[in-house]
Amino acid sequence: MKKIADFILKIGEMDRRWIFIIIALVVLLPLFFPIGLPIRPTDSTQTAYDAMDDLEHGSKVLMSFEYGPSTKPEIHPMTYAVLRHLFKNKHKVYITCLWPDGQFMAEEAIEEIAEQEFNLTYGKDYVLLGFRPGNEAVVKGIVSNIRKLYSTDARGTLTDKIPMMEGINKLADFDFIFTASAGYPGTVEWVQYGADPTGVPMSTGVTSIQVNEVMPYVQSGQVKGILAGMPGAAEYEKLVGIPGIGTSGMDAQSVAHVVIVLFIIFGNVAFFIERQRQKKY
Amino acid sequence: MILKRHIPILIVTVIGLLTLFGWFIEQPTIQAFVDDDATQWYDILASFAIILGAMNLLKMQGRKVIKQQEGWGYSLFAIGGFIFSILAGFVIKGSESVAWGTHVTSKGTLFKWMFEFMFTPLSATMFALLAFFVASASYRAFRIRNFEATLLLVAGIIIMLGRVPIGSYISSWFVMYILVLLIGIAVNVKFGNKMITFSSVLTGLLIVTVAGMLTGWPIDQPGIFYLPIIQEWIYYNPNVAGARAIMIGIGLGIFATSIRYILGIEKSYIGE
Numbered sequence: 001m002k003k004i005a006d007f008i009l010k011i012g013e014m015d016r017r018w019i020f021i022i023i024a025l026v027v028l029l030p031l032f033f034p035i036g037l038p039i040r041p042t043d044s045t046q047t048a049y050d051a052m053d054d055l056e057h058g059s060k061v062l063m064s065f066e067y068g069p070s071t072k073p074e075i076h077p078m079t080y081a082v083l084r085h086l087f088k089n090k091h092k093v094y095i096t097c098l099w100p101d102g103q104f105m106a107e108e109a110i111e112e113i114a115e116q117e118f119n120l121t122y123g124k125d126y127v128l129l130g131f132r133p134g135n136e137a138v139v140k141g142i143v144s145n146i147r148k149l150y151s152t153d154a155r156g157t158l159t160d161k162i163p164m165m166e167g168i169n170k171l172a173d174f175d176f177i178f179t180a181s182a183g184y185p186g187t188v189e190w191v192q193y194g195a196d197p198t199g200v201p202m203s204t205g206v207t208s209i210q211v212n213e214v215m216p217y218v219q220s221g222q223v224k225g226i227l228a229g230m231p232g233a234a235e236y237e238k239l240v241g242i243p244g245i246g247t248s249g250m251d252a253q254s255v256a257h258v259v260i261v262l263f264i265i266f267g268n269v270a271f272f273i274e275r276q277r278q279k280k281y
Numbered sequence: 282m283i284l285k286r287h288i289p290i291l292i293v294t295v296i297g298l299l300t301l302f303g304w305f306i307e308q309p310t311i312q313a314f315v316d317d318d319a320t321q322w323y324d325i326l327a328s329f330a331i332i333l334g335a336m337n338l339l340k341m342q343g344r345k346v347i348k349q350q351e352g353w354g355y356s357l358f359a360i361g362g363f364i365f366s367i368l369a370g371f372v373i374k375g376s377e378s379v380a381w382g383t384h385v386t387s388k389g390t391l392f393k394w395m396f397e398f399m400f401t402p403l404s405a406t407m408f409a410l411l412a413f414f415v416a417s418a419s420y421r422a423f424r425i426r427n428f429e430a431t432l433l434l435v436a437g438i439i440i441m442l443g444r445v446p447i448g449s450y451i452s453s454w455f456v457m458y459i460l461v462l463l464i465g466i467a468v469n470v471k472f473g474n475k476m477i478t479f480s481s482v483l484t485g486l487l488i489v490t491v492a493g494m495l496t497g498w499p500i501d502q503p504g505i506f507y508l509p510i511i512q513e514w515i516y517y518n519p520n521v522a523g524a525r526a527i528m529i530g531i532g533l534g535i536f537a538t539s540i541r542y543i544l545g546i547e548k549s550y551i552g553e
Contacts, residue, residue, distance in 0.1 A: 264438065
């Protein structure tokens, strides 16, 4: 018994570089050798999917990109899955960005999904309006007069000359809003200044850490469902029926979570043994 | 005094009142101001703030380099990066076929190259390092020291396992067995009697085993012991309750501060 306790204590004093190596391995190995764990969509993801699936074909959907390279692994798979879903149902997609790096993310997503996968026409099926500085002021600007805020799109074309901008003057002209958000400005600002005052239904995809902040709006029905972090992306991919980066990342995240939990348990056992010995002597 | 104190306070009071009334008064001019003009003003002021920010960055980092203070090498990199971004944004396009303005996100330009091959990998690396620090910190600091810490730890473990697919593989019966053992520990701590502890653990194990055999050991039943269901409950109930309390608190705080600004009580913006 003493030997086991000594061994656990020794593990308890493990150099943190060993922890780093273990974490690196448990993240990398499942990426190279996928386990293929089954994914079960949660209610919140299902609600978001249903809200977008119930839209009439050809609906006008405003999609806003509020994330950058640091949160790309979590949010990018969501935007891919949502874009696939929207384009599959022949919706018109209008893209705005409250973050400057969001425009780069949007460019990448539309190039891969709209251009390469669906072979759609710019200006007819989708448009990238791009980034405007001003945080929530941009949302308010879109609510009152989108044409005043976006006189040109991200490619320098006058919005008056873009066919799919016909009949679009303010936020209320859209049928749905989807925000892919990693912080401020993001989902909360869209709810407070955009969706709520205009009554346009909205849904969102956020990083895991942001879920707490957005969940009250989801529970009250102000936001129709939520894609929560990478698991949310994987669940949406499952619902759309096209597995992507989110699905492949879930094996790595699953194993990493289990290993971190084991670390916590080991650390606590070592803590208790140490405390008992201190009491004894 | 009038220029430096009274006029700024008057401007803040008038604009603050106008913006506030815009939400409650059906007056097209005031509403247009709140919805449109005020936001445009904000954009213009924010643009000037960027210039101020850039100047401040240069001043602070430049001072560090000139005085060769500790870590001045990093400051040199910061200044170099800043100058490179300015050049890529305003001077060198890198591609003649792309128009100024759109060059920021267009393929083949220097700015896009900088974003793809410098900013993206650096940014992703910084964020990815968090996983290692979280693992190390949770190993060393996540300790059952008191009731609150235990609650936090148990909730954390449930969320971590329940959110990922592997959590749906953990049978609710396994969770129940763990629970029986934990109850055994609690009983032992309370009574300190081996017989009572043994009999309570044995009874618990028997109850769980018999119930499992009778129901056929369904992995997700009873639902209250199934990790994905427990984590959803935690998200929707205690979490939302806490988040709402924080939001209401912040809202009241913003309201109080706004009123202080409008009434001229809060004057930190003029250095008082």
